[in-house]
Amino acid sequence: xxxxxxxxxxxxxxxxxxxxxxxxxLGLTLIYGVLHIINFAHGALLTAAMFAxxxxxxxxxxxxxxxxxxxxxxxxxxxxxxxxxxxxxxAHGEDRNVLLVTLGLAVVIENLLLYAFxxxxxxxxxxxxxxVVDLGIAFLAVPRVVGFGVVLAVALALxxxxxxxxxxxxxxxxxxxxLGAELSGIDVTHIYAITFALGTACxxxxxxxxxxxxxxxxxxxxxxxxxxFTIVVLGGMxxxxxxxxxxxxxxxxxxxxGLYLGESLGQIGIxxxxxxVLLLRPSGLLGERA
Amino acid sequence: xxGPSLPHIVLVVAVLATVPLLTVSPVVLNFLVVALLIALVxxxxxxxxxxxxxxxxxxxxxxxxxxxxSAILQMRYGLNAxxxxxxxxxxxxxxxxxxxxxxxxxxxxxxxxxLVTLAFAEVLRILASVxxxxxxxxxxxxxxxxxxxxxxxxxxAPLYWIVLALVAIALLIVRLIERSRFGAWLVAVRENxxxxxxxxxxxxxxxxxxxxxxxxITAAGGGFxxxxxxxxxxxxxxxxxxxxxxxxxxxxxxxxxVFGPLLGALAVKTLGExxxxxxxxxxxxxxxxxGSVLILVVAFAPxxxxxxxxxxxxxxxRLRSSLPERARG
Numbered sequence: 001x002x003x004x005x006x007x008x009x010x011x012x013x014x015x016x017x018x019x020x021x022x023x024x025x026l027g028l029t030l031i032y033g034v035l036h037i038i039n040f041a042h043g044a045l046l047t048a049a050m051f052a053x054x055x056x057x058x059x060x061x062x063x064x065x066x067x068x069x070x071x072x073x074x075x076x077x078x079x080x081x082x083x084x085x086x087x088x089x090x091a092h093g094e095d096r097n098v099l100l101v102t103l104g105l106a107v108v109i110e111n112l113l114l115y116a117f118x119x120x121x122x123x124x125x126x127x128x129x130x131x132v133v134d135l136g137i138a139f140l141a142v143p144r145v146v147g148f149g150v151v152l153a154v155a156l157a158l159x160x161x162x163x164x165x166x167x168x169x170x171x172x173x174x175x176x177x178x179l180g181a182e183l184s185g186i187d188v189t190h191i192y193a194i195t196f197a198l199g200t201a202c203x204x205x206x207x208x209x210x211x212x213x214x215x216x217x218x219x220x221x222x223x224x225x226x227x228x229f230t231i232v233v234l235g236g237m238x239x240x241x242x243x244x245x246x247x248x249x250x251x252x253x254x255x256x257x258g259l260y261l262g263e264s265l266g267q268i269g270i271x272x273x274x275x276x277v278l279l280l281r282p283s284g285l286l287g288e289r290a
Numbered sequence: 291x292x293g294p295s296l297p298h299i300v301l302v303v304a305v306l307a308t309v310p311l312l313t314v315s316p317v318v319l320n321f322l323v324v325a326l327l328i329a330l331v332x333x334x335x336x337x338x339x340x341x342x343x344x345x346x347x348x349x350x351x352x353x354x355x356x357x358x359x360s361a362i363l364q365m366r367y368g369l370n371a372x373x374x375x376x377x378x379x380x381x382x383x384x385x386x387x388x389x390x391x392x393x394x395x396x397x398x399x400x401x402x403x404x405l406v407t408l409a410f411a412e413v414l415r416i417l418a419s420v421x422x423x424x425x426x427x428x429x430x431x432x433x434x435x436x437x438x439x440x441x442x443x444x445x446x447a448p449l450y451w452i453v454l455a456l457v458a459i460a461l462l463i464v465r466l467i468e469r470s471r472f473g474a475w476l477v478a479v480r481e482n483x484x485x486x487x488x489x490x491x492x493x494x495x496x497x498x499x500x501x502x503x504x505x506x507i508t509a510a511g512g513g514f515x516x517x518x519x520x521x522x523x524x525x526x527x528x529x530x531x532x533x534x535x536x537x538x539x540x541x542x543x544x545x546x547x548v549f550g551p552l553l554g555a556l557a558v559k560t561l562g563e564x565x566x567x568x569x570x571x572x573x574x575x576x577x578x579x580x581g582s583v584l585i586l587v588v589a590f591a592p593x594x595x596x597x598x599x600x601x602x603x604x605x606x607x608r609l610r611s612s613l614p615e616r617a618r619g
Binding site: 037038040086089090091092095096097099100101103104105106107108110111112113114115119218222226229233265267268271272274275278279 | 410
C-alpha cells in the first residue's frame with residue numbers, strides 16, 4: 001500500500017490539483033481578508049466561469065487558455081458589479097445579511113445555469129488533454145502542469161499588485177483599518193468592489209485551468225467551494241500565502257484519501273479536516289474577528 | 291416582547307383545519323401539506339436563528355436524521371411507525387445537541403457557525419450515500435401499509451391534519467419560548483452576546499438548548515416527509531435544498547416571529563406554484579425565484595411579511611386616530 005510507485009504520483013498529482021484549489025481559495029480569502037465576509041456565491045461563480053470557458057470553446061472555438069485572457073476581465077467586471085450593485089446595497093452593512101445575500105446569489109446563479117443548460121455533464125475535447133509529462137517516477141497530465149505554472153504566476157502577479165500599486169496599497173489599508181482608510185480619503189465602497197472583482201477574476205482563471213481535464217455541470221462549483229472553504233480556514237482567513245499552502249496540503253490529502261478510501265469517501269477526509277480546524281483552532285480563527 | 295396571543299394561534303390553526311372539509315382536491319391538499327411541512331422545518335430554523343441569532347446553513351442534518359432514523363427503524367428493525375417517528379425526533383435532537391455542543395463550546399459564531407453546520411450536513415449526506423444501512427445510493431422505500439397504526443392513510447386528509455398538528459405544536463413551543471426566561475436569554479444572546487454573558491447568562495448552554503429544540507422541530511419535519519412520500523435518499527434527506535427551504539420560509543415570513551415561518555412557507559410555495567404554471571415546470575426556475583426572493587427580502591423587507599403587516603397595521607391605526615381630528619378641523 002505504501003509503495004512509492006503509487007505514493008509519489010499520488011502526491012505529485014495532489015500538488016497539481018492543489019494549486020488550482022489554492023487559486024480558488026485565493027479569491028475567497030482575498031474577499032474575506034478585506035470585506036470580512038464569506039462569499040457563499042464563490043462556488044456558483046466558479047460554475048458560471050466554467051460554463052463560460054466551455055462555451056468559449058464550443059461556440060467560438062477558443063482554446064481555454066486563450067479564453068482565460070478574455071474571461072478574466074469579464075469576470076472582474078462581473079464581480080465589481082455584483083458587490084457594488086447587489087451585495088453591498090442589499091446587505092445594509094450587516095454580516096448576517098451578507099451571508100444570506102451571497103447564498104441567494106449562489107442559488108440564483110446555479111439554477112439559472114440549470115435552467116439554461118440542463119443538468120447534463122459536459123466536457124471539452126482537446127488534443128492535448130491526455131498528453132503527459134514523464135518524470136521517470138510519475139506521469140503528469142500536461143494541462144495540470146500548465147495549471148500549476150499559471151497559478152504560481154497569478155499568485156505572484158497578485159502579490160505584486162497588492163504590494164506595489166496604489167490600488168493594492170489601498171486594499172491592504174482597508175483590510176487593516178477600514179475607518180482609518182476611509183478618513184485618509186480612500187473610497188471604501190470602490191475598494192470593496194475592486195477586491196470582490198479580483199476574487200471573481202481568480203475564478204475565471206481557475207475555471208479555464210480546470211476545463212481541459214474536468215467536466216462541467218450546474219452543481220460542479222459545490223464540490224470546489226467546500227474544499228476552498230477548508231483551505232481558507234486551514235491557511236488562515238485572509239492570508240494569501242496561507243491559501244496557496246493550504247491548497248497544496250488539501251490537494252495531497254484528497255489524493256491520498258481517494259487512494260486509500262475510494263472516490264466518494266475521499267471527500268470525507270477534507271470535511272473532517274475542515275470541521276477539526278474550525279473546532280480546534282477557534283482562537284486563530286476568531287482572532288481575525290476581534 | 292408582545293407576540294401573538296393564544297387565541298390567535300388557535301384561530302389560525304382552526305381555520306386551516308377546516309380545509310379538508312371544504313375540498314378533497316389532491317392538488318390543493320398536497321400543496322398545503324408541503325407548505326405546512328416547510329413551515330414546520332422553517333420553525334425549527336427560526337428558533338435558533340430568529341431568536342438566537344445563530345444562522346445555520348445545514349438544517350438538512352436534522353431533517354435527514356429525523357427521516358432516516360424513522361425509516362431505518364421501520365424498515366430494517368420492524369418498529370412501529372409512530373414510535374420510529376418519535377425516535378427520529380429524538381435522533382435529530384441529539385444530532386443538534388452534539389453539533390451545537392461542539393460548535394458553541396468552541397466559540398464558533400457568525401459565518402463560522404454557518405460553515406460548520408453546512409459541513410456537518412454534507413458529511414452526513416456523503417455517509418448516507420455510501421452506508422449500506424441507509425440504502426446507499428438507492429435510498430429507502432417505506433413499504434405500503436395503509437393503516438393508521440402504520441402512520442399511513444387511505445386519504446390525504448389525516449396526513450394534512452397530522453402535519454397541521456405538528457405545526458400547531460411548534461407554534462405553541464415558539465410562543466412559550468418567546469414568553470419565557472429562556473427566550474429572554476436567547477434574545478439577549480442574539481442582541482449582544484458579551485453583554486448577556488456579563489450579566490450571568492450561560493450563553494453556550496442557552497445556544498445549545500436552542501439548537502436542540504430547533505433540531506427536534508426540524509427532525510419532526512423529516513420524519514413526516516418520510517411517511518408522506520414513503521421514499522427518501524441521501525440527496526432528499528441531507529441535500530442542501532432543505533437547508534435553503536428551512537431558512538427561506540422564516541426570512542420571507544418574518545424572522546424571529548411566531549407566525550413568520552408559516553406565513554413565509556405559504557408565500558414561497560404559492561410563488562413556486564405560480565412560477566411552475568407560468569414556465570411549465572422547467573427545472574431550476576423555481577429555485578431561481580426563491581434565491582431572488584431571498585435577496586429582495588433581505589434588501590427591501592428585512593422584517594419579512596410580518597414586518598410589512600405590522601407597518602401596515604400601525605399606519606392604519608395612525609390614520610384612524612387622525613381621522614376624527616380632521617373631521618373636527
